[in-house]
Amino acid sequence: MPIRVEKLSYSYQAGTPMEHKALEDVSLEITDGSYTAVIGHTGSGKSTLMQHLNGLLKPTEGFLEINGRQITPETQNKELGDLRKEVGFVFQFPEAQLFEETVKKDIAFAPKNFGKSDEEAEAIAVRMAKMVDLPDEVLDKSPFELSGGQMRRVAIAGILAMEPKILVLDEPTAGLDPMGRLEMMRLFSRLHKNGMTIILVTHQMNDVADYADHALVLEHGRLIADTTPKALFSKPEWLREHHLDLPQTTKFAEKLMASGMKFDSLPLTKKELAQILADRIKGGSADE
Incomplete structure (x- = not known):
């Protein structure tokens, strides 16, 4: 289910004295089964772009195409129902949208709303609860009795x-403790390995390095980089010019370079750096 965005622009309060252009002339492609990280400072247009992907917003100019379905400024809301089933959107604090009296009912709400029978919706709810590692004993509890991390799992x-x-x-990991963050990122990684296309808005460069295979960088509503994490983080000076950070491992590798160690390319992950150092030690060339 590929995504193509072509010369997309979006203005809030278009045509009024309060008009603000949030996106300008954005073109990009996201392939099936990829894991794309979207990076940029607050106000860069990340969330605005993401809200176009399931029809929460429609372009002011240009268009986007998802699985052959084109969304233009003229697209009617009633035409977007199927798209919203195909593109799931997880907000920063999705647990704020919980409202049903039990966990099972909350998870079953969407499939029932899209025409599944009570039995079918309940079976889906049980299956999805297992997928996000919720224990069976919470299914008949109120979601508001659960921990913050479990509430987020219910929402997802x-x-x-x-x-x-x-x-x-x-x-998606905003407000979670380090262990909660790690568990959530592992969940998304598992979904990706099972074939789902993942698009992640994040400020966490470690997550970009550890999980993504595609990186988009937005600045002032424009797309300024469309590349791989490896290529993106190989340009520390460019990142600094745009006030973006490096993954922790890459920062550490920079310090090693300053002390004389050479790298063919800067490592992104702990595993990658550990392998390089192990190879150097084994070959007796750790100082090269």
Whole structure:
């Protein structure tokens, strides 16, 4: 289910004295089964772009195409129902959207709303709860009795219950403790390995390095980089010019370079750096 964005621009309050252009002339492609990280400072247009992907917003100019379905400024809201089943959107604090009296009912709400029977929706809810590692004993509890991390899992299970082909994640680990963050990122990685296209908005460069295979950088509403994480983080000076950070491992490798160690290319992940150092030690050339 590929995504193509062509010369897309979007203005809030278009045609009024308060008009603000949030996106300008953005063109890009996201391939099936990829894991794309979207990077940029607050106000760069990341969330605005993501909200176009399931029809929460429509372009002011240009268009986007998802699985052959084109969305233009003239597209009617009633035409977007199927798209919203195919593209699941996880907001920063999705647990704020929980409202049902039990976990099971909350997860089952979307499939019931899209025409599944009570029995079918309940079976989907149980399956999705397992997918996000929620224990069976919480299914009949109120979601508001759960921990913050579990509440977020309920909200994500509710989105997965629509069985989307694409999952858009807008800072999905915001507010979680380090272990909660790690568990959530591992969940998304597992979904990706099972064939789902993942699009992640993040400020965490470690997550870009550890999980993504495609990176987009936005600045002032424009796309300024469309590349791989490896290529992106191989240009530390460019990143600094745009006030963007490096993954922790790459920063450490820079310090090693300053002390005399040479790298063919800067490592992105701990595993990659550990392998390089192990090879150097084995070959007796750790100082080269």
